[in-house]
Amino acid sequence: MCDVVIVGAGLAGAVSARKLAEMQKKVLVLEKRDTIAGNAYDCLDENGVRIHVYGPHIFHTNHQGVYEFLCRFCNMVPYEHRVLGRIDSKLVPIPFNFQSLEILLPEKADDLKQRLLTAFPNTSKISILTLLDHSDKELKKLGEFIFEKVFVHYTAKQWGIPISEVDTSVINRVPVVLGYDDRYFQDTYQCMPENGYTELIREMLNHPNITVELSCDATKRLCVNESNQILFDGNTWEKPVIYTGAIDELFSYRYGSLPYRSLRFSFESFEQDYFQAAAVVNYPNEEDFTRITEFKHFTGLRPEGSTTIVKEYPLMYDKTNPEADIPYYPIDQLENKKLYRRYLEDVECCSQLYLCGRLAEYRYYNMDAVVESALRLVEKIKKG
Template sequence: MFDWLIVGAGFAGCVLAERLASQRNEKVLLIDRRSHVGGNAYDFYNEAGLLIHAYGPHIFHTNSAQIVDYLSSFTEWRKYSHRVLAEVDGKLLPIPINRTTINVLYGLSLSDDAEVAAFLASQAEPLDSINTAEDVVVSSVGRDLYEKFFRGYTRKQWNLDPSQLDKSVTARVPTRTNSDDRYFTDRYQIMPKHGYSRMFHRMLRHSNINIMLQVDYADIRKYVPHRRLIYTGQIDEYFDFCFGRLPYRSLRFDHVTLDKTWHQPVGVINYPQTHSYTRVTEYKHLTGQEHRKTAITFEYPTDMGDPYYPVPCPDNQTLYKKYEELALKAGDTWFVGRLATYRYYNMDQVVGQALATFRRLDETLPRQAQPFANVPSAVRSMQNDQLSAVGGK
């Protein structure tokens, strides 16, 4: 009998597995469909020995000292300030839009915040209400910058026009009047020194944690006795899509190794106007690795494949609320993470949500005094030596 079955070995599942095992001395079985832990943050060394992110760039940033302190138990850090350029009208320009972006794009020489603010105000189209992703941008920077930087990129990313998407989509990207070219302004902008997989490997070392990979929850749930469940997968799938499927966007990745030291001046270049891919990432900027070759990844948004992004629009939120009502009635089951709560969370937000969930559980649930029973033979036969397969190189 496991105290906990945790479905999904991304940030949410791994954090909760570690907390339950180390702080409550409870026995956890952590499962995942994939052949590795770490979810979309999984990284690995490719054939050339370059550390790359399997599912596109994952940049850690947060304002929470508590979250950094927690993760610091499992990794050292390297400082990294992420910078992104967008190829617009044949020029590589800083994104988020800042003073340099505007000066280079329009051939201006704006010299201070007030001049930039005045320029943006002259371009903006005031609206009575802000409801969509298009409204956010047009009302703050005007239609020309919206068309150049946002509309094409958003349509590729979501296969919807910004006028059809919730305002949260473009509200995530600020506009600056200064020359700060960092993509994020959080207090902590850091990367795991030896990669995310090494961090997850250390997080899951506890003897109370068992791991089973390449297994589906629907196939195993009848064979694994467990007292309680934490589910971090798709909430609609858990309830057998009884109200219909929640829409997600996925990504296809084209990983390429180049026989040269560097390919581009920053970690990520966005392509809002050209190409079918949205962006190109060069990982050595992110990892700090020194290598005579370099690795890049092209990202192609698609409706097929693993779910990455909940599609933020009113109809989808209405559908999610139906599943949320079922989730609130599910006994001894907790739904945590991006897919289970149909929210676009950053990594630090998922960690924060998982830590908060643990605190609530720890405050309300009695601790188990019953000793851990033997793992059922049916489970042992399915593990196939996977229990230690949790890390990168």
């Protein structure tokens, strides 16, 4: 007996569930894993370090409403994320900034900084593609240098394809900074939940109108038949369903599988205070892994004498391979968008089926955008 079924107890599902519960709706949340929080799941390891089991999650936003909504369920602690990149055996700030320039090109740095400031007045950051197309030959050469050292090999490792085949929106996510601001993000609100994301989402789901069933594969209880009717426990279901999982799985792969990139994580512990100088160090070139995250740099418990890191190895998603059976990143290519559109056309035939989140909407989402999307979706459902 419920008013809404939500598939997935990650951030999208939890935000949707909470808002609906506060509207006096009875909500049933079905979660395939035996844990809540989706890929934001974190926990304490044997060293007392709070690790992000499915890779680092950093919250940042310019949306005051999103920030205030999360603050209802936890204490958000300020945290400004900084990333270094190992380039030519040196550690430099990423995104590439004036300090990076001084470290890697010391003899040309002053001239190039002046050229950049003249060419882009009153601008704090630019796209690498802008530099590559610039008429100033020296700036164009700088663009080629940064592109080769920072983008080309990292992007090829991350996506498994040459950078020429990667959508420009992916490349533009990491700018070139015209100054010394070494923060990875420049948003107004940059913070982490003091007791972790799992606790944040647990508090969000803690409502008498919300029932959560863990270790529950929703595809065994809920499906869309060939007539695009929603069936739940074998019966026609005409109430709202919010789906946050992979859309092709919901439709039993009727048009084929959507491609994703997956990740293999290699965790290591050390009997020392710190392993590296920043929370994340990127390895864009020589190594097979893309980055190393050291969790003690994040807000939370910081036990002395021990630390935990994780190396990330990108690989192609394969639901039959236990090392690659988690879809993380939709691959933003034209043929994939066309395939997704076929599934979306069937979704549009199901008046009570709503999609929310990275997998369901087959798009890249930051955490704040997921929250904002879920809040908007509930308002849409409310209006009928």
